[in-house]
Amino acid sequence: MVSKPHGDKLVRKIAARKTRERILSEKDEFPKLTVSTAVAIDAENIAHGIYSPLTGFMRSYELSSVLEHMRLPNDLPWTIPIVLDAPEDSVNFDEGDAVLLFHGGEVIARMYVDEIYRFDKKEFSEKVFRTSSEEHPGVRKVINMGEYLVGGEIELLNEVENPFAAYTLRPVETRVLFKERGWNTIVAFQTRNVPHMGHEYVQKAALTFVDGLFINPVIGKKKKGDYKDDVILRCYEVLFRNYYPTNASVLATVRYEMKYAGPREAVHHAIMRKNFGCTHFIVGRDHAGVGNFYKPYEAQEIFEEFPDLGIVPMFFREFFFCKKCGSIVNEKVCPHPKEYREYFSGTKIREMITRGEKVPPHFMREEVYDALKSFDDPFVGEDE
Amino acid sequence: MSEDKKKKYTTVSIPTPLYEKIKKRIEDTGFTSVSDYVTYVLREVLASLEEEEKEEVFSKEEEEKVKERLRALGYLD
Numbered sequence: 001m002v003s004k005p006h007g008d009k010l011v012r013k014i015a016a017r018k019t020r021e022r023i024l025s026e027k028d029e030f031p032k033l034t035v036s037t038a039v040a041i042d043a044e045n046i047a048h049g050i051y052s053p054l055t056g057f058m059r060s061y062e063l064s065s066v067l068e069h070m071r072l073p074n075d076l077p078w079t080i081p082i083v084l085d086a087p088e089d090s091v092n093f094d095e096g097d098a099v100l101l102f103h104g105g106e107v108i109a110r111m112y113v114d115e116i117y118r119f120d121k122k123e124f125s126e127k128v129f130r131t132s133s134e135e136h137p138g139v140r141k142v143i144n145m146g147e148y149l150v151g152g153e154i155e156l157l158n159e160v161e162n163p164f165a166a167y168t169l170r171p172v173e174t175r176v177l178f179k180e181r182g183w184n185t186i187v188a189f190q191t192r193n194v195p196h197m198g199h200e201y202v203q204k205a206a207l208t209f210v211d212g213l214f215i216n217p218v219i220g221k222k223k224k225g226d227y228k229d230d231v232i233l234r235c236y237e238v239l240f241r242n243y244y245p246t247n248a249s250v251l252a253t254v255r256y257e258m259k260y261a262g263p264r265e266a267v268h269h270a271i272m273r274k275n276f277g278c279t280h281f282i283v284g285r286d287h288a289g290v291g292n293f294y295k296p297y298e299a300q301e302i303f304e305e306f307p308d309l310g311i312v313p314m315f316f317r318e319f320f321f322c323k324k325c326g327s328i329v330n331e332k333v334c335p336h337p338k339e340y341r342e343y344f345s346g347t348k349i350r351e352m353i354t355r356g357e358k359v360p361p362h363f364m365r366e367e368v369y370d371a372l373k374s375f376d377d378p379f380v381g382e383d384e
Numbered sequence: 385m386s387e388d389k390k391k392k393y394t395t396v397s398i399p400t401p402l403y404e405k406i407k408k409r410i411e412d413t414g415f416t417s418v419s420d421y422v423t424y425v426l427r428e429v430l431a432s433l434e435e436e437e438k439e440e441v442f443s444k445e446e447e448e449k450v451k452e453r454l455r456a457l458g459y460l461d
Contacts, residue, residue: 166457167457169454169457169459172442172446172450173450173453173454173459176442176447176450176451176454177454177459177460180451180454180460250459252459
């Protein structure tokens with residue numbers, strides 16, 4: 001049987017049709033709060049149960065529990081704060097008010113404001129990212145957040161515009177899909193990269209032990225140098241079409257803004273996939289990491305603190321191509337010295353692509369390389 | 385024990401030290417016997433196990449709607 005949602009119940013916070021129509025017809029009567037794309041997408045993720053059991057943005061007692069204990073106040077594992085920030089001049093409402101959240105000029109949700117509170121950005125960063133260095137992209141975002149946080153339940157009224165709607169599945173859909181396919185065990189793979197042979201090897205190795213593989217690329221803001229969303233998706237489409245068993249694998253995106261919070265974010269990624277119904281989650285080397293902020297396997301070690309997570313992490317060591325073995329292997333199975341090894345370095349592959357060099361086929365499928373090369377500029381230009 | 389009660393109850397064995405431990409624990413509580421306490425605990429355990437076994441239930445209509453979208457997107461035949 002697929003995983004139970006985190007906290008046992010899949011959250012659905014989508015306004016009923018009549019309620020929605022009524023609220024929209026009265027929208028001028030509500031205080032308004034304009035939110036960022038990241039917050040708008042968080043609201044959507046709350047509403048669709050991707051963040052179950054959260055039913056809204058965190059109040060101060062929930063935030064401090066998450067920062068301090070990596071758990072919600074009811075002891076359920078939860079490692080990443082889901083908060084709505086607002087600059088002081090936008091807080092034109094009080095606790096107890098119902099507020100409409102706007103994004104891009106459109107109403108997206110109604111929020112019942114329970115609490116408006118200040119937070120300590122340094123403490124927030126040090127707890128979540130284990131650093132307050134501005135070199136860290138997550139820290140930079142926190143520094144730019146509004147001074148206030150607004151906590152309370154939400155109800156979704158409209159979806160945020162989604163260029164990848166045809167590839168976006170919600171937990172209610174994946175759960176039906178897995179059931180229809182007769183899968184009881186499903187392993188999820190989170191990615192923000194175009195697939196190289198190392199990824200494919202890990203995914204297929206994991207699939208060997210379960211019924212289905214759920215490749216779930218993250219669509220949303222990324223940092224400079226990451227692959228653009230449409231590039232990732234196109235490359236996976238090609239890979240799927242040519243090399244994946246369609247009866248045992250699914251490709252669907254999730255909208256989410258990467259935090260680059262390494263270990264904490266790895267657990268969060270696992271919780272999200274648990275809510276999609278997955279029973280297993282692949283955690284590789286330096287999962288959700290950035291630069292040298294985290295030790296290579298720190299994101300695996302953190303799972304020891306969560307025996308009650310409800311999704312099984314599958315840990316993989318670093319894979320490499322061994323010229324002597326003539327195949328993709330890891331330290332455990334390859335007896336040959338280091339000079340035979342070629343590591344799947346994302347940076348190295350990016351550099352080759354930027355220089356216009358062909359990535360060798362033992363690093364990347366030719367079809368994937370061709371898809372990648374069909375883009376003039378496959379990389380994100382600046383931190384968005 | 386009356387014939388009626390015999391039909392409704394049966395005997396299970398637990399280790400004597402555990403029996404003594406429970407006996408001590410239920411002193412001054414609402415439980416009048418070790419059997420009552422054990423029955424209570426076992427019911428709790430079974431209820432929680434059954435809770436865990438519960439499947440996600442969607443209404444038929446909702447599930448059909450979801451399947452329709454999955455078919456339209458090519459995820460289901």
